[in-house]
Amino acid sequence: MIPDFSELKKLRQIAGLTQAELAKRVGVSQSFIAKIENGKIDPKFSIIKKIYDELLLMINIQDTAEKIMHSPVIVAHEKDDILSVVNKMENYNISQIPVVNNDEKLIGIIYDYVLLRKIISNNIKKLTASKVMSPLPPLIQKTEPINGILRLFSKYSVVLVIDDKLHPLGIITRSDLIGFLVKHKLEEPQ
DSSP, X not given: OOOOHHXXXXXXXXXXXXXXXXXXXXXXXXXHHHXXXXXXXXXXXXXXXXXXXXXXHHOOOOOBHHHHOBSSOOOEETTOBHHHHHHHHHHTTOSEEEEEOTTSOEEEEEEHHHHHHHHHHSOGGGOBHHHHOBOOOOEEOTTOBHHHHHHHTTTOSEEEEEOTTSOEEEEEEHHHHHHHHHHHHHHSOO
């Protein structure tokens, strides 16, 4: 999953760095950082990872996943037909939905963009949640420090919070994390 480059700007600001300071730390020019943030260039993944890693070193938050996760998790069951999956996603205004088996254990996740491709290219009457799901994103415990979660979001758009039996306890999206970081930064004494 390629990160939204506008999020890089937000993270840079949260870290308290100027474009020039970040550029120096990463070994690129300030104009290169500006072009990335404005979506004018499509940099190599290695550069984006280097930028994210540098920014994450600058952000130190002691809270855990439990503080920002959405709970309870809206889920689809593996045998749910495609219409019920789409209805849940529309009703709850979500772009991804975890899939569970009969024991309520996580087995996959459905992303809206994958669902769209499957609907276009298949007979939707036969589609079930298990036929359109993708592999699970990273799974974490509710005690996972936010700094550890930050690293996952350089590659993934969502993480799932689980108990020790693979039951979903919460979900955290990249937008949730960015929102939390912005609020956290605003609450800091200047």
